[in-house]
Amino acid sequence: MRPAVLLRLALAGNRTDSARVVLTALSAALATLAGLAALTVLAIPTPRCCDGRNISEQYGNALLREPGLRGGTAIALLLLTVPVLALAGQCARLGAPARDRRLAALRLAGATPGQVTRLAVLETGLASLLGTLLGLAVFLVGRRLLDAPDARGRLALPTDVLPATGVIVAVVLGLPLAAALVGAVLLRRVTATPFGVVRKVRRERAPGPWAGLLIVAGLAAFAALDPVLDWYQDQHREPPLLLPPLLLLGGGLAALTGVVVGTGWLSYTSGRLLHRYARRPAALLASRRLTSDPWAGSRTFAALLAAVIVGGGAAGMRASFEAHAELERLTGQDRGGSDGFYLRTVDLVDLAVGVAMAIAAGGLIVALVEGIVARRRAYAALVATGVPRGTLARSIAWQALAPAVPAVGLALTVGLLLSRGVAGHAVTGGGYSTEFCDGAASLCADPATRAQYLRTGWVPEVTVTPGVPLGQLALVGGGALVAVLVTVAVGLLFLRASTALEELRTA
Incomplete structure (x- = not known):
């Protein structure tokens, strides 16, 4: 098949195919914007002044001025790409039954299985490339429009720097290439025949709880960070430069994978209990669906669970910063409100988690609607035999909530434990004598009057243990479950049209 013919067939299709391409391109554009924003923050140069100051004074935001805080800001921006990429995966499944029939027609016309696979992969890659180019254009235009210094000449955003050209090209071309490779991997067990699309292998065994080993490994990697660094310090040696990020990144990915894969076991167990x-009848219908396809929960809730894990970790970090602030208050220290600044930084992470949940909710809507449309003949047959549509609606709600509730609880727990592994230790201060000034601030600041108000006192030793942020955890978990409920309500709007008796005659 010539490349021109392959390209023309990849762009062919009905309105559902066009919607799939547009949504996939939009997801790729959002991921490109988040990635380029993070790389721009990392590309900010750090000046070296004669007085030792290395702060970029041209920015009005401390998150951009302080070199040590830019990494966390970039990570918060990169977190937004996780649900966006998951949304792209959900959008790629939109209209799958119609696309399967189109691929079967091509096989009937003489196309080989390899050609059909390349056609499906090319469709995803082209849609992603269109999105990354759109994201790059929006990024460059927005950079010009937002380049407005304030009255003091400071910039609100890093519009004066750009990532390296090679880095930009890698993002714009790498995302479509990654999407195409993922599509090829997902299609490795799928064969397009002239009579439809079938899978070569089906999962026969029930999912086991082995995903818990990944969670334990991730938690162990985070918990081992401080002991490993202390060991190197005791040995008077410098730890390898890549050791801390490898422990954190590897542990985080292992814990996230364990939670997402473990959702399959939770779905199967929930189905058996129901x-x-x-x-x-609604719960019994949902139980059969959960046990027959337990991995649907892992695919559907992956982006949402990733956001919940980050939200749980941010809640743990907030509790740690609040413990430091309480220790400063009890010991009479004043560090210029640094902990308040770190709490405001955690607010930025919370904002990123909220945006990620909203994006993940979009992916849930796409997945739920696609599932209803894909099973429309089965639902129509149930309605034809006398099952009320309300019973079907409640069964769909059971299918979504039964695995979501324990999965969200597990994700919150894992996120909190990950944060405790690196910042959940009790903090101790005091146990020394110091000078106190009992006069007014103006008198204490004046060297001429300060001496007569000074006294020496003993600061008792105080230990503060970070508490469990139940309120913050409840807010994150409740927000995730509300997102699931909203997506179920939106998806049920398509139930009546998909259960019409005419669907029984659909070819």
């Missing part, structure tokens, strides 16, 4: 103890 089948054993439920008495209502």
